[in-house]
Amino acid sequence: MSFIDAVIQYEFLQKALLTSTMVGIICGVIGCFIILRGMALMGDAISHAVLPGVAIAYMLGINFFIGAVISGVVTAMGIGFVSQNSRIKNDISIGIMFTAAFALGIILITFMKSSTDLYHILFGNVLAVRPSDMWTTLGIGIFVLLSVYLFYKELLVTSFDPTMAQAYGLPTKWIHYYLMTLLTMVTVASLQTVGIILVVAMLITPAATAYLLTDRLWIMIYLSASLGVAASVVGLYFSFTYNLASGATIVLVSTVLFLMAFFFSPKQGIVWRTIKSKNKKMSLS
């Protein structure tokens, strides 16, 4: 049976496709701001830091989304607090705080009934998306996209020239924590498709690919979202057809797209660069 027939026939595959498309879009969009602010490591940290929140939420029987956002944002604040109040640099602070949160999460999850839960949270299982997860993802997606649309100007200026932003009165700290909140929400939405461990790839790889292809932010955002969707859909196809782990397959497709841009991007690709400088040398000899 072909992939398309299967999508038409099976509801679980439709849900998987819809969820991973949404995840591809929002990861791509938020990822642009993450890489332009030099916060790739922060993205990795926050995605791991949601684990204790998810575990506690499971135990209390509340929506894991709430627990995840709280533990993600608390960790982001802890990272900021340590680096601003000591000689500890930001990357070190990130390393300390997120591993602590992650370790705590693992301990908490071992108290839960089964170990498959942990496995799914860590690595995702897009083919087992429940309707409630799909609606959560859709809700998060709308909220994230609306936020970026409404505050595009503020996100641009605080990423590009934070000193100017602060001088003319933007609450740069609050904008930072708002972005951290969005990042946590995106992570939660991605739990099902790629899982905690690989979320950072969905955040960074499509955005970095787009970064190699354009010199304008809004184009970068659209490109990054499209690349995220392409990786999700193609990844899901391979995952379904060859029975591979969905998260890992999606990430590898995304990596292949990155490598293509890395070698063949018209302006930044190393292939054209090499050819251009060879031609230049030839013309002079």
Add this chain to the structure above:
Amino acid sequence: MKPVLHVSNLFVSYHGNDAIRNMSFSVKPGKLVGIIGPNGAGKSTMLKALLNLIPKDKGEVLFNGKPFVEIRKSVAYLPQRSQIDWDFPINVLDTVMIGTYPGLGFLKKPRKKEKEWALQCLKEVGMDGFSKRQIGELSGGQQQRVFLARALAQKADILFLDEPFVGVDILSEETIIRILKKLTSMGKTIFVVHHDLSKANEYFDQLLLLNKELIHFGDANIVFQKEILAKAYSGQFSFLEEMGVNA
């Protein structure tokens, strides 16, 4: 004439160490003021304190008689070159458009009117032919001119430039000074942190010489004398002679 900037008894410290001690001065509008002093004299610190970017321990800073928070949108800040990511995916026109953001406020997006105004500001600094270029593709001097256009787009009356001539060749440096002089003749007041003493007396109307405290503030020709400069650059006479300062 009422002072555009009035500073009295300003104290700033970092972790308990004095960075600025008891500084007082007033500047009249339409002046090009150079802020000079040796390394570690607190030039950038003073700038940051004036712009409310770091807390003051004591003292009063008034712009046109008002505290900074009330007039902050009419003050433009041009960062040091090293603070900007020149690989950022943004072109010249979009960079200048950022100047319109403070006036737009939350939720409003720049439209055609803002775009036309930004183009006009680019023309003012002679960079209108570069509007589609990515900012990293420009020379150091052109980059500074783009940021000046951004300050114009902001309709700022007061400009603060932090070391604008680092990594800029001498011809571009003179072009920028010409633009700055044109802006002051239009009534804008411009402060320039400048770490190189050469030509300081030619470039600026007034000089603010500091070394943690205010050593001297006044007309450039008066401040730019060996005895006065020597107070800040404690005893570095040979250095001053190399810089061509008259005895």
